[in-house]
Amino acid sequence: MELDVFNNLATGFAAAATLQNLGYALLGALLGTLIGVLPGIGPIPTIAMLLPITFGLSPLGALIMLAGIYYGAQYGGSTTSILANMPGEASTIVTCIDGHQMARQGRAGAALGVAALGSFFAGCVGTVFIAAFGPPLAVLAQEFNSPDYFSLMVLGLVTAVVLAHGSVAKAIGMVLVGILLGLVGLDTNSSLPRYTFGISAIWDGIDFLPVVIGMFGIVEIIRNLESRDLHRVPVGARLRDLWPSMKDFRDSWPAVLRGTGLGSLLGILPGGGAVLAAFASYTLEKKVARDPSRFGKGAIEGVAGPESANNAAAQTSFIPLLTLGLPSNAIMALMMGAMIIQGIEPGSAVMTKRPELFWGVVASMWIGNAMLLVINLPLIGIWVRLLSVPYRLLYPAILLFSIIGVYSTNTNVAQLVITAVFALFGYVLLRVGCEPAPLVLGFILGPLMEENLRRALVMSRGDPSIFVERPISATLLGLTVALVALIVLPQIRKTREKAFQE
Amino acid sequence: MPRVRIKNPQDFGAAAMFVLIGLAGFFLGGDLEFGTASKMGPRYFPGILSLLIVALGLGLGASSLAVKGPRIEPVQLRPVAVVIGVVLLFGYLLDIVGLALSTMILTLVAAFARREVRIVESLLLGAGLAIFVVVLFVYALSQPLPAWWGAP
CATH class of the missing domain: 1.10.287 (Helix Hairpins)
Incomplete structure (x- = not known):
């Protein structure tokens, strides 16, 4: 078994580590960081914006580049959080707390260095984790039938709801609306159009990219333009301070270890991923610290733990996608979209039928992380300078790249109209305090849910008890019920609110 | 009552x-x-x-x-209308005048999303972005985007 892991990884590295693919990984990490470091742009719009660049590449090359873009975007977001206290997305909010305090105390370099090294270590562990647990899970995945898939998706969506900020009711609503939007287009079973209103552009369903770019990218620009707080001057980082001191190392390595372990585990959960991991790790570090009052005032563990955790989770959240074909969060949904565009149907078949692709992707994750370390430590000065570019010069460029990204996926002007519609929708959501991330997950899972529900009920001739009679499905639904019970219990609900306020 | x-x-x-x-x-x-x-x-x-x-x-x-809760923040029409309008305008213009000019117009119009508009700065930025995207998307990545008007 252990030998297998390394044999498999060797296959992957042989496929991934060609000069060309290394070039793609480097370019992806570079571009991902470049866009991700821009204030207010998280990994989701970054990946969406850069996705079209990968269309012309081979499937493996494209996935390698995307992995690079993803890690780059995440690291770029951390940089912005530490230096300018502007989180691009939820998983780096935690990094802002102590990271920015460190920066204000003149220790930006140490914070950035620890974030990079912790992320790299977590990335390595995460890669081995996937290599070790991917195959057994893929075997388990072959036992999955329609009812089990349906129950797993229910569990994933409920988890996403629990993790969303703010009102649980609104998050459930967002998931349901997302599923409904996902059903627009031809019904696979009857071949009848649903909710298309005779518009040919949405005949095959609403495309993913206009939805994401509209609701995340464009709305984020509007939101930044609305707020007066645009002139946050980033704290400078001197290059020579970049290496953390011996004391920093001593303080942070246990946090890195804990964050990596926690993140690797939480990343596999459906609905989990980088955000959950980062929050959980911060809470854990605060709990185990000898002096918890240091947190919020520049504790290096508060950077090292969450940064490692979110990167480990970013890796292992590929496991459900690659073995079951189910994305567990919005970013994995994007990755799934990219795979489908490349003609790869994610699922256990990828591992058995195209092992070089599967293991190549796994290997490329490690390569992507290594690239990050290589480019970020020397290039940090450039990212800092980029951060000081005023927003009035940045937003037209961000807007332009978003639009071109949407347009070039299928060169249809109608896509831009859809983008505008979803931007407006996203703005309404912002005003009424609804978070769009659960909607995106529902949007992707909607058609799959309907299909599996339909098949399950055909199997049982309309009897819903099939969902509790099959052991896998029953276990998953049991977990879902337990989770719901957890959030309904007021005591735990209070702690949850507290955790998100921190 | x-x-x-x-x-x-x-x-x-x-x-x-x-x-x-x-x-x-x-x-x-x-x-x-x-x-x-x-x-x-x-x-x-x-x-x-x-x-x-x-x-x-x-x-x-x-x-x-x-149960009491937060109020709805007032909508600021300027950024909303300009930014979303620009998305539609770009889509309308692209096939007619091509990527380079659409980019220039986008940059200029987008500047009006803020109160203080700096025309010269926007023109310069637009020109720079136009060169960049035409070189990157049309020539380097050979995306199916028309660089100029009348291009197929």
Whole structure:
């Protein structure tokens, strides 16, 4: 078994580590960081914006580049959080707390260095984790039938709801609306159009990219333009301070270890991923610290733990996608979209039928992380300078790249109209305090849910008890019920609110 | 008579939105077949989903009358209209005048999303971006974008 892991990884590295693919990984990490470091742009719009660049590449090359873009975007977001206290997305909010305090105390370099090294270590562990647990899970995945898939998706969506900020009711609503939007287009079973209103552009369903770019990218620009707080001057980082001191190392390595372990585990959960991991790790570090009052005032563990955790989770959240074909969060949904565009149907078949692709992707994750370390430590000065570019010069460029990204996926002007519609929708959501991330997950899972529900009920001739009679499905639904019970219990609900306020 | 007051405007707005979306989902699929659980028609799943959304909206609406919550921040029309307008304008212009000019126009119009407009700066930025995107997308990545007007 252990030998297998390394044999498999060797296959992957042989496929991934060609000069060309290394070039793609480097370019992806570079571009991902470049866009991700821009204030207010998280990994989701970054990946969406850069996705079209990968269309012309081979499937493996494209996935390698995307992995690079993803890690780059995440690291770029951390940089912005530490230096300018502007989180691009939820998983780096935690990094802002102590990271920015460190920066204000003149220790930006140490914070950035620890974030990079912790992320790299977590990335390595995460890669081995996937290599070790991917195959057994893929075997388990072959036992999955329609009812089990349906129950797993229910569990994933409920988890996403629990993790969303703010009102649980609104998050459930967002998931349901997302599923409904996902059903627009031809019904696979009857071949009848649903909710298309005779518009040919949405005949095959609403495309993913206009939805994401509209609701995340464009709305984020509007939101930044609305707020007066645009002139946050980033704290400078001197290059020579970049290496953390011996004391920093001593303080942070246990946090890195804990964050990596926690993140690797939480990343596999459906609905989990980088955000959950980062929050959980911060809470854990605060709990185990000898002096918890240091947190919020520049504790290096508060950077090292969450940064490692979110990167480990970013890796292992590929496991459900690659073995079951189910994305567990919005970013994995994007990755799934990219795979489908490349003609790869994610699922256990990828591992058995195209092992070089599967293991190549796994290997490329490690390569992507290594690239990050290589480019970020020397290039940090450039990212800092980029951060000081005023927003009035940045937003037209961000807007332009978003639009071109949407347009070039299928060169249809109608896509831009859809983008505008979803931007407006996203703005309404912002005003009424609804978070769009659960909607995106529902949007992707909607058609799959309907299909599996339909098949399950055909199997049982309309009897819903099939969902509790099959052991896998029953276990998953049991977990879902337990989770719901957890959030309904007021005591735990209070702690949850507290955790998100921190 | 006690007057009903909205104590949580944000939730009330969200509730209204959910009810509208749910009703639309339910009634716009009206001509499709509903079917039964063992033979689901095209309307079965979206129909049930829409009713769930309506029910959730009604519940949220009721709670927004009872529990206090945040107000809805006023909409700032300028950035919303300009940014979304630019997306549509770009789509309209691209096939007519090509990527380079569309980019220049986008940059210039987008500048009006803020109160202080600096025309010269925007023109320079537009020119720079136009060169960059034409070189990157049209020549380097050979994306199917027309660089100039009249291009196929």
